[in-house]
Amino acid sequence: MLTQESISRKDFLRSMGLGGAALMAVLTSCKNTVDVVLPSGGITVDLSTKLLTVGSFIYSNGIIIARIAAGNASTSFAAVAQACTHEGTSVVYQSSGKFHCPNHGAEYNTSGAVTLGPATKSLTKYNTLVNGTTLTIS
Numbered sequence: 001m002l003t004q005e006s007i008s009r010k011d012f013l014r015s016m017g018l019g020g021a022a023l024m025a026v027l028t029s030c031k032n033t034v035d036v037v038l039p040s041g042g043i044t045v046d047l048s049t050k051l052l053t054v055g056s057f058i059y060s061n062g063i064i065i066a067r068i069a070a071g072n073a074s075t076s077f078a079a080v081a082q083a084c085t086h087e088g089t090s091v092v093y094q095s096s097g098k099f100h101c102p103n104h105g106a107e108y109n110t111s112g113a114v115t116l117g118p119a120t121k122s123l124t125k126y127n128t129l130v131n132g133t134t135l136t137i138s
């Protein structure tokens with residue numbers, strides 16, 4: 001059983017290294033979304049220690065990465081922007097195959113498309129590539 005902590009958008013942005021003027025610029029220019037900046041080379045995940053069970057998920061660099069099926073194939077994983085497009089709450093993955101926002105109940109499919117409001121805009125989807133036991137998000 002996984003547990004998740006809720007964080008405010010401000011705390012989330014601070015955790016990404018934004019502070020002071022940069023934080024204010026993002027907060028005032030971007031009401032409901034958080035821009036994700038992928039590290040060069042993408043995000044890598046060691047599948048020998050993480051995302052071992054279907055339904056498990058992690059957050060990294062503003063992206064939620066979920067195991068949606070067994071096996072270490074690229075299609076066994078989904079990666080979308082972490083911040084709900086309604087008001088920015090971190091979404092969670094539910095093993096029924098959807099990303100769910102615990103704030104007002106919006107739901108998204110594994111491609112990030114809205115399947116239940118109040119959100120109206122899709123989550124950005126990222127590519128998943130598995131090589132051995134390394135998952136790369138780009």
Ligand code: FES
Nearest residue numbers: 084086087101104
């Ligand atoms: S913040 Fe996600 S549904 Fe409102």
